[in-house]
Amino acid sequence: MKRILLIDDDVVFRFGLAKLLAGEGWHVFEAEDGEKGLKLAMQYRPEAIVCDLHMPRCNGFQVCRSLRAQDGTLGKTKIVITTSSLYPSDRETALECGADSYLIKPINQLELLAILNQFNEAEAARNNASNPGAVTRSQKTKFKFWGVRGSLPTPGPSTVHYGGNTSCVEVRTEGQVIILDAGTGIRELGLQLAGEFKNQPLSLTILISHTHWDHIQGFPFFAPAYNPRNSLHVLAYEGARKGLEATLSSQMESPYFPISMQQMPSNISFLELKDLSFKIGNVRVEAIFVNHPGVCVGYRLFTQEGSIAYVPDNELFQRLKAQDTTGSNPGGEHVQDFALRQDQKLTQFIKGADVLIMDSQYDEDEYPKHIGWGHSCADDSVALAVGAEVKNLFLFHHDPMHDDAKISQMASRAQELVARLGGKMKVEAAREGMEIELPVPGPGNG
Numbered sequence: 001m002k003r004i005l006l007i008d009d010d011v012v013f014r015f016g017l018a019k020l021l022a023g024e025g026w027h028v029f030e031a032e033d034g035e036k037g038l039k040l041a042m043q044y045r046p047e048a049i050v051c052d053l054h055m056p057r058c059n060g061f062q063v064c065r066s067l068r069a070q071d072g073t074l075g076k077t078k079i080v081i082t083t084s085s086l087y088p089s090d091r092e093t094a095l096e097c098g099a100d101s102y103l104i105k106p107i108n109q110l111e112l113l114a115i116l117n118q119f120n121e122a123e124a125a126r127n128n129a130s131n132p133g134a135v136t137r138s139q140k141t142k143f144k145f146w147g148v149r150g151s152l153p154t155p156g157p158s159t160v161h162y163g164g165n166t167s168c169v170e171v172r173t174e175g176q177v178i179i180l181d182a183g184t185g186i187r188e189l190g191l192q193l194a195g196e197f198k199n200q201p202l203s204l205t206i207l208i209s210h211t212h213w214d215h216i217q218g219f220p221f222f223a224p225a226y227n228p229r230n231s232l233h234v235l236a237y238e239g240a241r242k243g244l245e246a247t248l249s250s251q252m253e254s255p256y257f258p259i260s261m262q263q264m265p266s267n268i269s270f271l272e273l274k275d276l277s278f279k280i281g282n283v284r285v286e287a288i289f290v291n292h293p294g295v296c297v298g299y300r301l302f303t304q305e306g307s308i309a310y311v312p313d314n315e316l317f318q319r320l321k322a323q324d325t326t327g328s329n330p331g332g333e334h335v336q337d338f339a340l341r342q343d344q345k346l347t348q349f350i351k352g353a354d355v356l357i358m359d360s361q362y363d364e365d366e367y368p369k370h371i372g373w374g375h376s377c378a379d380d381s382v383a384l385a386v387g388a389e390v391k392n393l394f395l396f397h398h399d400p401m402h403d404d405a406k407i408s409q410m411a412s413r414a415q416e417l418v419a420r421l422g423g424k425m426k427v428e429a430a431r432e433g434m435e436i437e438l439p440v441p442g443p444g445n446g
């Protein structure tokens with residue numbers, strides 16, 4: 001039988017709750033203050049504790065801290081703090097001290113039962129999953145575009161087909177939700193996750209390609225970051241100036257935003273990546289530094305159903321070096337050799353990828369006006385992908401100046417170019433809301 005400990009000096013409250021929980025199949029223990037509560041917790045190791053905040057001898061904050069300092073099962077006991085305090089700072093402190101949930105008295109008993117139920121479900125999911133804390137609902141690998149635009153969100157009637165949100169791609173694989181970049185598209189993704197998983201604790205990984213605004217601007221609006229049951233792991237390479245956490249939190253500082261990152265109640269961890277190869281659960285990830293102002297990478301995720309390469313911002317070298325007149329010896333032979341070798345590194349990185357999501361911001365006429373802006377001509381991205389025997393290319397990071405008609409035109413041109421190059425690759429323009437399961441049906445794999 002599941003065990004629960006009620007710690008509260010209000011005997012009427014405690015009695016009512018004990019009756020309710022016993023009726024729900026819990027074995028209930030009761031304590032009238034924090035000290036006695038801690039003793040009972042050590043003795044009976046309950047799965048859950050409902051604890052008052054203000055009590056004689058040992059308050060709820062201290063109870064949480066003492067329990068979290070314990071090894072083994074007691075450190076994992078779920079704690080619900082109940083209190084009459086309406087102050088947000090008390091709630092924050094309780095969660096910091098290790099509480100899992102916080103309810104204001106008079107509590108809604110159904111809400112408490114729902115929370116306890118979620119703890120049980122989460123525990124069961126953890127026990128079943130090979131990967132603790134991961135989302136287990138989806139088995140097959142799939143990905144979805146939540147933001148496909150580069151530079152700046154461009155809502156409006158001329159972009160409704162491809163969408164106006166900036167970079168964000170969700171990948172579900174091997175029980176993981178991996179989010180590629182936190183552009184404004186992540187807001188809608190957050191709402192979807194919150195609706196789909198309700199209050200089930202989520203463990204999400206956000207891989208940031210670089211910290212330009214169009215790749216991080218949606219983060220303050222990501223609903224799962226406001227749920228204290230969720231854990232967010234933000235991974236990126238060290239930027240050019242400040243550390244990752246400082247860069248992300250500074251966009252939320254006053255006067256830019258009303259809530260600081262420290263006030264976001266979820267458990268957010270930051271990891272500045274060092275190695276170019278690492279794992280997220282069972283998913284192997286490789287990264288490559290690309291040609292873009294500051295520190296920017298592309299990622300490739302290897303799943304059982306195929307690999308997904310994501311290179312959202314990149315200026316390919318060959319056209320850049322051929323057209324740039326500012327460098328030393330522009331157009332010289334050794335400059336061209338250098339450019340070729342640099343692009344070949346990327347070819348190697350994306351070699352044989354099932355899916356490539358790649359910067360294709362400009363067309364042939366636009367590129368000469370944007371040399372050195374850090375983005376590629378679509379023709380070059382297509383040619384590189386064909387050369388690397390990529391199976392499916394998605395033109396990505398659409399220019400804010402491009403309306404739906406222009407993007408469709410660029411996609412058609414890309415398809416013609418693939419045919420001219422004798423490639424089998426499928427190519428289309430990434431569109432917000434597009435969801436694709438791996439393996440992608442196409443000429444490469446039937």
Ligand SMILES: [Zn+2]
Pocket residue numbers: 150151167212214215312313397
């Ligand atoms: Zn960008």
Ligand SMILES: [Zn+2]
Pocket residue numbers: 210212292313374
């Ligand atoms: Zn950028």
